[in-house]
Amino acid sequence: MDSLTQIVLGAAVGEAVLGKKVGNKAMLYGAIAGTIPDLDVYIGKLFNTVTALEIHRGFTHSILFTIVFGWIFGWLISLYEKKASTKEWAKLMFWGFITHPILDAHTTWGTQLFWPLDIRLAFKNIFVIDPLYTLPFLIFLLMAMFQRKGTVKRRKYNNLGLIVSSSYMAITIVIKGITYTKFTHALKEQGIAYKELETKPTPFNTVLWSANVETDDAYLIGYYSFFDTKPIEFYSYPKNHHLLGDYKDDISVKRLIKITKGWYTILEKDNALYLNDLRFGLLSVAPNFQQFAFSFKITEENNKLVIEEVPRDREKAKELVNDLWVRIQGN
Structure with missing residues (x-):
């Protein structure tokens, strides 16, 4: 998905994991985690066109990356952020990392979630930029951001953003099934x-x-x-x-x-x-x-x-x- 969507998703996930304890910093680090997998785009610029395409949404979008680098980044953050433990920061980074490729798997390009296995998941039920997915998500996140840490309203708004966006994603899968039937019927006719x-x-x-x-x-x-x-x-x-x-x-x-x-x-x-x-x-x-x-x-x-x-x-x-x-x- 586009960068804004991944930032919003990462921030919401960060809030859900650790917001009650560290407040808006959970959103900040979640947002950072949501963007890190796409650094493979800049790595690809060091190589030729074909290699860059192969690298994109490969290792940095894999379960292996989320586990290994989730702990590494969690440990680094815990060196100067003392309000949560290394394990808690690692958990936040892990969920910030893993939700990124899971979301990308629903797009046309897909993602190599099980790298190094040569399997690319691409469900093709949503475009990489979809305002109906991103904007409600962003609105609920902003509403949560301006509530006090640990309040019921803050948790409610953040959860609503996650629920609305996930529900829309589920609806797009149903829509894809309906349109697939329309196309097959037209071809037969x-x-x-x-x-x-x-x-x-x-x-x-x-x-x-x-x-x-x-x-x-x-x-x-x-x-x-x-x-x-x-x-x-x-x-x-x-x-x-x-x-x-x-x-x-x-x-x-x-x-x-x-x-x-x-x-x-x-x-x-x-x-x-x-x-x-x-x-x-x-x-x-x-x-x-x-x-x-x-x-x-x-x-x-x-x-x-x-x-x-x-x-x-x-x-x-x-x-x-x-x-x-x-x-x-x-x-």
Whole structure:
């Protein structure tokens, strides 16, 4: 999830664990714990594009990390914060750490909670930024923050934030099941044979959902809003995997394909190949739009393969917000 959400979650968890004893400092250290796992983004900048992608939401989002570094950070904090024991601070940091990857597991990218095992959990029932999850959570946290330490109201407000956010998360799982059924019914009605189907919410909401559908030679992308009155339309994107040629045997390309879980298309343009990761969708919900949120340029320089992530167009991102608002209202 986005940084604000993780800060709010970490602060609320810190308050629940140790707020009665240390007050707002529990929120402070919880918020810090909620952001630490995402330091892997900065570690990834020291490596090439593919390695950085592999590192993200790996070790720092694992149970192993939360246990080991929960104790380390707990011990460090206890050296100068004497109102609680090392064990109590370690408990706070552990819960601040572990709730971060659990929340991330509900997004499209997922998280490698059981690192070093090569298992990435990705339930894909919430977008990384969802105001309906974050804002109520933030409001209740702020209300708790301005109550005296140990009071019933403080605990009540903090618990309400945790309950409301968790309830919304549970509702998104139910919504995902409903929309999955809608997509499978539409595919059956239109006589479309497919190998695999994945669904996910579009940015910032859980009203409009998208589906990636694998067929023999192409991927289909469709959208469904709860306000739709017309049948779901699916738009075709040829796989073009053959365009990789001998590049498909390159270790870096193999690693990149593994990261996409096989959901990718290849585009040839200006003497370069572009590998598009379908899992994160397009930069618009307009019909037959071609620019993907995550695209990687593959070129050869001095007999060496170079893979670079294509920068996202900020203007397109702004257009996406407007397109989403229109499409959410129905087809």
